[in-house]
Amino acid sequence: MTTEQTERGARARTRQAVLDAAASVWARDFSASLSAIAERAEVSRSTLHRYFTDRQALVDALLLDSLARLETLDDGASAPASAMDTLEQYLRAGVAMGDRVIFLFSDPNRFDGNPHWSAEDGDDEMRALMDSARTEGSIAPGIPTSWAVSLYYAVLYTAAEVSNQDLPRHLAADLAVQSFRRSVAP
Amino acid sequence: MTTEQTERGARARTRQAVLDAAASVWARDFSASLSAIAERAEVSRSTLHRYFTDRQALVDALLLDSLARLETLDDGASAPASAMDTLEQYLRAGVAMGDRVIFLFSDPNRFDGNPHWSAEDGDDEMRALMDSARTEGSIAPGIPTSWAVSLYYAVLYTAAEVSNQDLPRHLAADLAVQSFRRSVAP
DNA sequence: CCATCCTGCGACACCACTGTCGCATTTAGC
């Protein structure tokens, strides 16, 4: 249990496998047991507990890891021309994350008391983006910001969900972008 | 435990209270315990078990009750002029149901093996409606039916969710209708 | 080749939820 430094080799691989398994399983059923996750990760329950002492630790780690991926993904994007373009880039990045996004957003108040989940931060940034998009003329005045935000997450979540089953990922992303833009357009 | 006839008086009232409590609690957290529901319904856990022998029985009853309400609501609507109007009426009826809709649709595969949940039926009817709407010219050819269906449920769910917190119910319904129509319009 | 790391296995106590009782108390209908 090193304090914080990034693990290497086998340790890092196992850790990732468990995180991936947790995302995949919990995306569909957050009440799934740790045994189910261990099984999916193809490790024993003991090993899982060696990496994450208790359920909460795994939840936190997955939350952190997923948020970090979100950051990484939209850092790699080119400088956006407008607020709406920024929203589009976030959306595409999110859809590409698949299970992680479903885990993050399937239950809006799943992480309510969690110190790593600054709902205010993300929400404030999101509302600010929406307001910018509104002054740019990409969002109609009649659309309440809270609706635009909720719809945005719903579309993101839906695209991630659909791209696990019916549609190829890029198409789902395109549809999500198109749906959101047209929904809120003046 | 009468076979099926509708209960009256006190029995009917208590039964409804439990169903309402279950919808309200499970809409937010389906893993919530029966104690939590009994508490919300202001009955003892014993009483709850007198009406619904086990957890599954309560789930089934709530599922049935919620589906029945859906039927009732859109039976009361006037004859729609078009497939898209029908979709709109369903949408408004759904939003009006609040917690029941959230319970029904928050997890797409919650009722997978349930005999009362004919996912095929509802899904087939929905897809048929979408196809009609498409031939009517309300849905662009480029929109896959599966996306239209997913988006429809997402918008319904989101409006029900939002009308529990930020926006008045009728406004949420209006926004949901508007968002869906514009998203899929040619 | 040896020491160390990583892992699996099985056992254990613990706890929350569940479903079932019996009995006492309150409520409602006649």
Add this chain to the structure above:
DNA sequence: GCTAAATGCGACAGTGGTGTCGCAGGATGG
């Protein structure tokens, strides 16, 4: 007022998930 229905309370055993051990086998790297 009396009877029957409806409810609350507390106890109970059963169950499944959780977190912790110790030990043994296998992989890894010097």
